[in-house]
Amino acid sequence: MKNNKKIIALLSALAVVVTVSAILVLKPKLKVDAEQLSSYATKAVPPVYVNDNIDWQDDIALVGEAGGYQLYYDRANVSFSIKSVQSGHMWKSGVTAEEFTPKRESDYIWADLQKACIVGYTNFADMNGTINIAERLTQMVTVTATEKKLKNGVAVALMFEEYELGFTMELWLDEDGLNVRIPRERIVESGEYGITNITVFPMLGATTDSEDGYIVYPDGPGALYRLISSENRQSSVSTDVYFPRTFDLDSIERDHVQGKQYAMLPVYGVTTGSKGLLAYILEGEMNSYITLTPSGNVYDLHRIQSTITYRKAYQYVSPDGTPLDAVEKNISAGDYRVHYFFMEQDTVTYSSMAQRLREYMLKTGRLSTSQAADDERVNVNLQMIMGSQVKTMVATTYQEMTTFDDIQKMVGELGDPTGNALRIMMLGWQKSGYNSNPTGYKPSEKIGGLSGLKRLTKSLGRRGIDSYLIMNMVDADAETRGFTKQSDAAYNEMQLPITNADGSRYLTNGFRSLNQLIYKVLPYFNRHHLQGIGFDKLGKYVYDDYQTNMAMNRSDMLLTYRGILQESRESGRSIAVQHGNAYALERADYLYDVPLSNSNLMVMSESVPFYQMVVHGIIPYSGVTPGNMSVDYAVEKLKWIEYGCEPMFLLTQNSPELFKGSKVTNAFATKAETLLDEIASVCQEFNKKLRFTANHTISEHKKLSDGVYRVSYANGWSIYINYNRTAQTIDGIAIGGVDYTVIDNNGNIVE
Structure with missing residues (x-):
């Protein structure tokens, strides 16, 4: 009898194996659906x-x-x-x-x-x-x-x-x-x-020296190159649109540490004073780069141009260890189109260029008004680290840092003093924790689980507070469960996974991420009535994937991103996007970690908020550095004001000392109880003196003297900003040291 039971159990196990094998055989392999991707394309009129x-x-x-x-x-x-x-x-x-x-x-x-x-x-x-x-x-x-x-x-x-x-x-x-x-x-x-x-x-637009002229160069938020020849010949500079054409993850990390930026908007401009030219790459921009050539290089002419790359160069190592250069065999770019605007007025400035570009992008659907644009408050962005995997001598465990109930308590304390002018972003809320990707889409039980998240979502909804659950669908951690580099990773030209030197992180295939969102993430969010989604890195990383049967060029990757944003928006979600490259502006409701500085290239005279001038009043955004982690909080606050940002803080309920051994390597001074008073104070300040900035566009940004700037808004109000330690008086307006003064549309100082 016992032998018969053993035989039955063995046959049952074999049946399970056969059934599973049959499912694996019958299950079709995922392939990139070109027709599906094309449905997400911005329609171009030939x-x-x-x-x-x-x-x-x-x-x-x-x-x-x-x-x-x-x-x-x-x-x-x-x-x-x-x-x-x-x-x-x-x-x-x-x-x-x-x-x-x-x-x-x-x-x-x-x-x-x-x-x-x-x-x-x-x-x-x-x-x-x-x-x-x-x-x-x-x-x-x-x-x-x-x-x-x-x-x-x-x-x-x-x-x-x-x-x-x-x-x-x-x-x-x-x-x-x-x-x-x-x-x-x-x-x-x-x-x-x-x-x-x-x-x-x-x-086109090449010019000799001009005292009043400059080139607008798309380096991060924007930079100005003055049309004045240098005594020493200056070399040309180039920037890739959106993301480097060739790279590995280590080089990207080095660029990040060094503060290197790329073109977030595929545009450049030239003005000589009363005449101006603005170029906007409408098609093929993801395969393009922009080059500025100072006077003295071949000709005594300052000039700027855009180039489309049809085949990328790359390097590989031969079997005998010799590094060799190669070029893609097939064209990997599509149509290329540049639109040139010609501007004539008393004075053509980067401000008037930004206004012209904004109007055109709105008209053509390349910039869409956020669902949050009607909010007349200046919200404070609170980024909450919920938890992270921590390695010990014994095991790797999830260390909770902030629970859903903790957030509800913080909001309760801040709600009345701030008028609920808050925006909540939750990082590391999934079972795998912060910076362990793929992150999954189910909340960790250690911070309250699904029931705690649903309670928080309802509570924030009643208060009119937007919240976003942050996900990363771009790269993956090799140690995280659910990731397989053979099928999930993106591959380079040599059919090797795109990774870093120690093989700990990989880029992922975008089409798999899109399908994960459509068939798993969004149904889960809809079923449990969860609110907004935030997408880490999606607004920055654009790359080719040469994986056999799943190959995607940069154009396909952009269509995938558009698909992720479109599907999320159509499901009723509010969407936040990190960084904010131009393709994200068609669907995003909020932008976070938007750069407020450029690459500090020697040939540039100054950084300007060109990107912010295009976006402000249409989509709200915040910068990269949390106020509580800034080198000089007073200066950082002025930067928020100059660039039209929402204030931003990074918080945890527990002490950041618990991050030791975790994947949170860049957070300190985050304990909420020490920060709530300052958060309430800055929220009250921004909503008393700067509330008018919430949903009006910026009409002009101007440097008045060293360290002093004026930002004017479409409603006629202006802000004078002084970064100097000593008080300044400009236009008859007194501005304290490291302070600002607001002037209303009647010329009165706003106290």
């Missing part, structure tokens, strides 16, 4: 091809007119001009003798100054180089151009005969300016060469 003939006058034709501007094309020089109908001023794709005289003159130099594009190429073996369209005059390359008429523009198909390479530039005017587009399907590669990158209009 140009309209027409059958009209082009009316040439000595090889020059008026090919378009719209928005008060005319577009001219010179086919002999393959150059373009944009003329203001009102003023007669001309913006040119190249530099002519009217604007500049080079130290040496020749036909080639003048052709080089008027070049419409530069093309990078490779033969995939040992040759990489560039083709300058001006080289056609030296017979180094044969360039043929074929034109077709567009509505308000022209399409010019360029063929570089010796290289058997070509592409089409589509140029057309609309009511907002000039569009320049290179469609992916019109790139021609017929021989052994492939295109690696293309720079369009490298000389």
Whole structure:
């Protein structure tokens, strides 16, 4: 009888194994769904091809007119001009003798100054180089151009005969300016060469020295480069749009420690005072970089340009240990489009550029008004570390730092003095704890579990306080349960997981994260009526994934992020996004950890809140450094005011000493009981003197003198900010040392 039972048990176990195996065999492998991703794309309006003939006058034709501007094309020089109908001023794709005289003159130099594009190429073996369209005059390359008429523009198909390479530039005017587009399907590669990158209009906006002029460079929040030549020649500087094109996680960490920033908005601008140019990369920006070249590099001209990378270069190690350079075999970028705004007014400034960009982004849906924009309060952002995994000699356990009931108690103490002008963000609330990813989506029982979270959610909802449960769907910890590098990790060009030197962290495949959100996270949130979601790193990291059967280029990754944000918004969630690259501005309700400083490049004269001027009044945001962890709290508070940020603090109920041995390595002075009085005080201050900033846009930011700035709002109110230790008087307004003064729209000081 016992033997029979053993046989039955064995057969049952085998049946379970067979059943599980059958499920594994029958379960289809996840594949990237291109149709699903395309449904998240921002709809682009292509140009309209027409059958009209082009009316040439000595090889020059008026090919378009719209928005008060005319577009001219010179086919002999393959150059373009944009003329203001009102003023007669001309913006040119190249530099002519009217604007500049080079130290040496020749036909080639003048052709080089008027070049419409530069093309990078490779033969995939040992040759990489560039083709300058001006080289056609030296017979180094044969360039043929074929034109077709567009509505308000022209399409010019360029063929570089010796290289058997070509592409089409589509140029057309609309009511907002000039569009320049290179469609992916019109790139021609017929021989052994492939295109690696293309720079369009490298000389558009190039200028000599100007006392009143500068270039707006998209380094983090923004930076200004003054159009004044240096005694020592300065090198060119470049910034990738959104995120480095090639990297490993160690290099990203080094960049973070050194304060290096990238372009959060794919824009740049040039002003000489009364005339200005603003360029906005509308398509292909995630594969682009922006280069600023100071005067003295080849020509005594200050200039800035954007370049799209079609094939990325990378390095690998051969079997014998030799490092080798290689280039992607296939094009990994799609359509490329830059929109140019032409500005004429008494004074064109970075403030007027930011306003113009904001208006355009709102009109085209690239910037959407937050669901929280109607809130007339200045909320204080309280980031709560709930818990973290702690390693001991015996085991790894979850160390609770703040429970859901603790938050409810804090809010109870702060609620009346602050008028509930609070915003709660919960970090490390899941079972795996802070910085252990994938984090999962179920709350730890040690901080109150699901029942505690639901009680807190209801309580905050009754008070009108937004709360966000922070998740990380971008990278993973190798030791965290549920992560498998073979299937979950993103892979580099050599089919190796993207990781750091010790293999402790990995980037993850974005499409898997999207599916996890759709089929697990959001149903759980909906079922239990949980409130907002915050996405760590999603507003910063953009990368390629070469994983077999799950490959995604940077364009696909952006569509995945848009999908994550769109699905979350459509489920009724309020959404917070860390950092805030431009693609996040279409769906985010709140932005956190937004940089308030640039990379401190030597060629730049100052940092400016260009990004914040575009976003403020549309989406609320906070900075990177918590007030309680700042080097100088008074200065940090002024920075919040200057950049239009909500105040922010990082809190725990328990002592931060308990973080020892955990993955929380950058938190100190977080104990809530020592901070609640200051939080209540700053909340009352901001809502008494600065409440008007909550939902109005910034109309102007201006440096008045060293350490003194004025920020003006659309409602006519202004703030004078003084970082100096001594009091200052500007415009007849007295400002205390390390203090600020508010002036209302009637010119009165607000006490």
